[in-house]
Amino acid sequence: MKITILQTGDVPAPLRPQFGDYSRMFERMFDSISDSFEYDLVVVNANDPLPDPTEMTAIVITGSPAGVYDDLPWIEPLRQFIRKAYGAGIPMLGICFGHQIMADALGGEVRKSEKGWGVGRHSYSVVDRPDFMADAPESLAIACSHQDQVIVPPEAAKVILSTPFTPNAGLYYSNEKALSFQPHPEFKDDYALALSELRREALGAEKADRAAASFSTPSDSDLLSRYIVDFFRQAVA
Template sequence: MQGRCCIIKVGRTFAELAQVYGDFEDWIEAGLGGRGCGCEVIDVEAGAMLPGLDGLAGVVITGSHAMVTEAAPWSLAVEQWLQEVLARRVPVLGICYGHQLLARACGGEVGFNPRGLELGSVEIRLTATACDDPLFGGLPDRFVAPVTHAQSVLRPPPEAQVLAANDHDPHQALRLGEAAWGVQFHPEFDREVTQVYVDRQVDALGARGAEVEVVDTPEAAGLLQRFAALVSGR
């Protein structure tokens, strides 16, 4: 990846999982192209300052175990910063919490999904709009992706394009402006990581827990490499 790319770390995974597999930023960096991808990790949840915009080539915002509606000071700061990033048309990919934060920064509404927790490997359906999208174009109409979330984008920003949906969440992927995307699912999760999240939370689903499955999700994982190529191409 050419230029300066930042991973904005807005949360951390379970401690025992991080000891074995690493954390959100490690999985994202691997998906973008490995440790040679030139990404700088900015741990804003831990108090790190947000980066300046000069020379910024791309931004990825991680997931988090926090809730966007908690409106933590660091989260509000990222939301405000994102408005400046978007104004400069810097490519952005928001994942889960990052997806929701991106939507809120653009005027959307985030809250608890009325259908409850979504967990495991689930089918994602592309909309017709996704066919010509620079990031999603060329993906299968239906693919499987890892998810773990209780909150969702309930109302997208007025100018947002819905690129993917499923029965649980009609806003699984959004495009916001020229070069910003949000995905509710986790392209950085592999099967092992997804299984840990399922094991930790499946009891919360009650009877629905029997329906949860975990499989490999290569199409979802490929979105990170696609994003890296898009940033490099600019």
């Protein structure tokens, strides 16, 4: 299966030599589950032209430091791309910013949350179980790093992951071809910790320390990654 990765942000420069780009993190995530994937890359935030989504097999939209409300030249074309892909039933996954821009493009509301930063490992309640998550436990512990949130999901979206801090943390769409999550299953713990430490001044010492301590909770990223692969297999079939 060929996955087209739409990279919408860059790993911060101080961390890039060690951790590489977000596209590579997703490739490693998928390759850890199966060796059946191939990848194309479109660096959207560098203004690479967006191909016709109807010619794609599957799409991943990455995280980004940008907000859906930012006046950037690539934001509106990406919205139009998402709407066209959704209308054509092309399997599509959004993570963090990808989760937010999908919701925004398809009729939801996204903004910077008054709750502030969500960082560290959060435990997300599984509130609905699509077929590809039929064996999901009661909760999934996944790394996150965000200020913006989906405040109101699109009408076509069902909430599948939720916390009191991030009520709309996972969305599965009624066409059964679109899925998105606020947390980052593609992040390894060393990167998630390094990212929170890089943002220590913005977070404040107390929140940064809590984020660091939260990584003592075992990660469920591998399990969520398996669900994502099963989603793509089901949606492409």
